[in-house]
Amino acid sequence: MSAQYRPYRDEDSCDGVENDHLNWNDNEPGSVQIYEKTTEDLPFKSNRRFILSALGVISISIVIGFIIGYFSHSQHTTCIPNISVALHSTKNENLRIRQRIIDNVRSSRIEAFVEEFSSEPRLPGSARDLYLIKRIQDEFRRNSFDKVETKNYSVLLSLPDEENPNFVEIIDSTDRKPLFSSLNKVQNDKNKWSPFCAYSPKGDVVGDIVFVNYGTADDYQLLQDKYNITFDGKILIAKQFHLAADEQVLWAQSRNAAALLLYSEPADYVDDKRSESQLPDDAVRSDSLLWNGLGDPLTPGYPSTHYALRVSAVAMSVLPKIPVQPISVHTAYELLGLMGGKEVPKEWAGLFNFTYRLGPGFQNTSLKLRLKVNNKLVNTTISNVIGYIRGDVEPDRYVILGNHRDSWVNGAIDSAGGTGAFLELVEVFGGLVKSGWRPRRTILFCSWGAEEFNLIGSTEWLEENYKTLYSRAVAYINADIVVVGNGSLSVDASPLLYNAIFNATKEVPNPDTNDEHTTIYEKWLNSFPIMRNSTQLIIPMNYLKNHFIKDEIDDYDSEIFEGKNDDLIDRIEGPSLFQSYLNSATIQIRPNVRQLNARSVYSPFFTFAGIPSLEMTYISFLNPKQQTLFSLPPIHTQYDDFKRVSSVIDPGFKYHKAVTQIIGEIVRDLSDSLFIPFNLLHYAQVLQDLSSALQSRLLSLNSSQGVDLNLLNSAINNFTKAALKFHYNQEKADLRDPMSIRRINDQLLLLERTFLDTNGLPRNIMKKHVIMSPSEILHSYDDTFPGLIDEFAILSRSDLKGQNWDIIRAHFSILVFTIQSAANALAEI
Template sequence: MGRLEEKAAPFLPRIPAQPIGYGEAQVILKYLGGNEVPADWRGILSNVAYRYGGELLNSSSIEVKSFNRLERRDTYNVIGIMKGEIEPDRYIVFGNHRDAWSLGSVDPTSGTAAMLEITRVLGEMAKNGFRPRRTLMFCSWGAEEYGLIGSIEYVEEYVKVFGARIISYLNVDIAVQGNHTVDIKTSPLLFDIIVEASKLVPSAYDPVGKTVYDKWVDFQWNNVTNEPKIAYGLGSGSDFFGFDQLVGSSNIDATYMFDHTYYKSLSSYALYHTSYEVFAMMKNFIDPNFTAHRTMGQLMGVVALFLSETPVLQFNVSRYTIALREAMKNLKPNNPEALDPLRQAINDFGATANDFMRRSKLIDFENPFNIRAYNDQLLQLERAFLNPLGQGGDYTDFKHIVFAPAKGNQYAATGFPSVSDAVATGNSREIDSQVAIATYFVRGALSTLKEFDNFFS
């Protein structure tokens, strides 16, 4: 495979950067002589006036010694496959990266532990005669922390294979960062499968008989829809990115989370990516009995078996209608009528999705060819939302027109990101252009749900 010369790679760093702790930052900030920043730019370090920079007070200087090196290293992906007995050309893929910033007891080793336990259990089942209906793949990725290198390289090399065959990618990067409840981000198509799986798995650190679903009822419940709160869209923060944006499969990322109502200011666990992230941290502060690890292994294992063993995939296409409408509600152009073409396309999508579900009840699922044809329509739906050109410029890998990172936030997923970016500019011509593109792909997606001999009506 061809490679760029290092000097020709525009994304390699040219300016040395050195992470520092809060203690060092507090001292340095006290020496800054620039103007004070606005209130919404200020942090919470004590006895510090937050300033833009400027010259250091008292003609002071700072010496930074960095021992980072730019060098070429080899990294490896480790792939295990349990071949499906009936549909070996349909894949359910588990994945987690193996590299860490330090010892990584949470990120990524909690996920590695959960994935290895799942493979151990499936291995025991295989000894007793179990063979999955569809192929199960287990992927330990290299170099995730350096830019998702291992998974992206693998997906790019085999994107045509995955594009034709994969059903779902299940990501277990940070499997456990708390012991309160399970937090999931997913494709809308998998919502119902996740809910059904959650009803079968015990919740960690709760009374016997209480399930993950029961815990959601208590703490992550949507009183409007009378359902658990499960976020749609995965962003770019882990190895699901290639499967989301280049392959177009329907994917999941899950973690056992701490209580956000108590730790309101924390976006992630306190010692994230530090040298303190060791086994003792996990054992003493996060998951003393490792029951959260067990719950995550059981939950993701049950989801995988639902996907691999159910002859008819339990994807719910009507969930995408809800997701599309929610995503559009968050778009606030100065002229709301600019969204009318997209709004009409989403309404038409909803009608087509309802018709698809009505027709599915009439299918003879005793016929394996009917099952295969129905399942293939479900798989084509998510892929139909991929724009081969992406968002253009430096953002060609952001291909999913409904859920992808926006240019203003390249980490999290945004609904209709290209339209959102256009709205942020206020440029009416750009807004109209991006609405037209989104409308085109929504209509393309709904055509995949129509009858085979009448997809163009």
């Protein structure tokens, strides 16, 4: 008999029959063995021809009857794993599920979830937070999730002292009598709370005030060089916009300031269509001053379990050293209007109807500014709630969808909107499970706690499960701030997820029915296109012409990367999946996908664990290049409420619905496709783009100091060739062989991890991803490798240029090695 594949254990009973289940969870990539190959002849005892014929007919009937019966009944969860895996391990996904997900998303349910979750502030560990934890647990159970788990961690938080609120006042230095006082209490229709900067130390500071614009390095340098202003012992006041609060306090500390006040300048939030600010006078925002990617400051690098060692000395070393307090637009108006000193540079002035001045101090020199901060550090139990939908074929492969539950205030945008999308997909996927559908891989729905403080909930869970997730996590999809406007889509993603996001947005209709673009992809492409020069495309056109058309894949040589041809890709006579990947990676105009940043929940998953990550937000066209988490008008203020979302941002919640549909399709694609839908050629193109940017950077420095770009380009070329060969062989794989499918998926799953370096970036050992970790130095997005761009930024201001070049050369060699290692990981053997 010819060679065939059979299960090791071939019991063929279904409902009600006890059997040993395959323990997929104990297997790591490449180690699962379900099938063995056999060439043995089937034994037959009788020589009677009619008995043979009868047995043949009976056997065929049984097999046909079993298959018909198996596929006709809707629930396979009680079938023993051997039979289920044998029938489904080589079966592709049911694409009809895609349309069911898109059709089943309801904007009315999303709206109801957002209204419920944004009705009150929800600080970690509060009574409201505890109620919502149970609420999410109930949603998981009601929707027939296979497992519901609550993970608790004891962490260090910082909260305002409600009995002793923080305040700012102007006093007469002779008798300390307050002439103006602003208690930091804010109230809306239902709630009262105290805006604060988490982890600001206590302090009672009196001194002169200095205006420092946005508090960037350039702002301080200008004040020092041109205006001869010193900052020692001064209380600084800065606009909140270009930098996050934690970055602003670090710069203030570096200049020996005594304290820092933060306010939102109305001029930064002007709607060009109406020429007026979107920021009310009493708006004041809260922020965390700790944002270092370590989660709980007492347990850096390890989960804050009950048995963990707390390292208070480490925590104290990373916490801010000076008091910091946010103030309202109105309070800023009162303080800035009384300031003395020289007039500010023209470009620093805002919308207030007076002359902005730098200080130091007030026009009346007998007046001083007093800041009193009474924040307290508290040990708090926080909770993550995890719901599992077990995969039918590869249950040990995890697609993770996350949303953070906490907020400073009501938090309708940040992040009840994401919670609405999250819980709606719980409903949709739960309905599919109830109807008998199962994804190929396990889906985890994760509700995080204490994310606003330092991404604490997700970071602690990642630290606790790091070794498991390293070998099993397919991707992390974040759903937090999903809608802030009705302009177009903005996406941050790993290159491995470009394919999934492009395909998903092509399936979801444009929610703006008055727009000419029919799908979200078309609108996104029209709004934020990125154009590539054909000479920078990585696909070796001469090689394709000479080899792929002939159905050959061997005989690589360096010359294949020399000529290129724009239109040849459309004429390739090749396999469909391979050609699709080529077309997607070499298209010259595509929607812009932003680099991943350090401000989102996905950051530790990507930069520390190498898990491909993605986040998307529907944004307005108000300063789209500046729309970051800390520059959106109502974020973290009392005006981030349900009324604003439902009446101004997204009436009818049709944009929330659209983003939910996209996320749902991406989760389905990643969890149910036969092959994990990662297009490695997108990564090859990104590497090429980063190398070109690095070359421009070196040219601008007029020096390479031993950095040989030929070595980098050679490694990138090797990765590109390996990716081409990998996808070509993937197309030719024997789809009847489940182990062949598993091997390919293992290589795809672990590819992102090959870009990690155990020693981390030169300026941050916790950031392991040497290709696309966010920069430690620059707050803006950059287009080259983070470990190098940080050193170049320091080089431009450093007197220790020789030492910087030593670091650059060392990290460059690591970069080349890492990319070559990624190429090697794609080999078959």
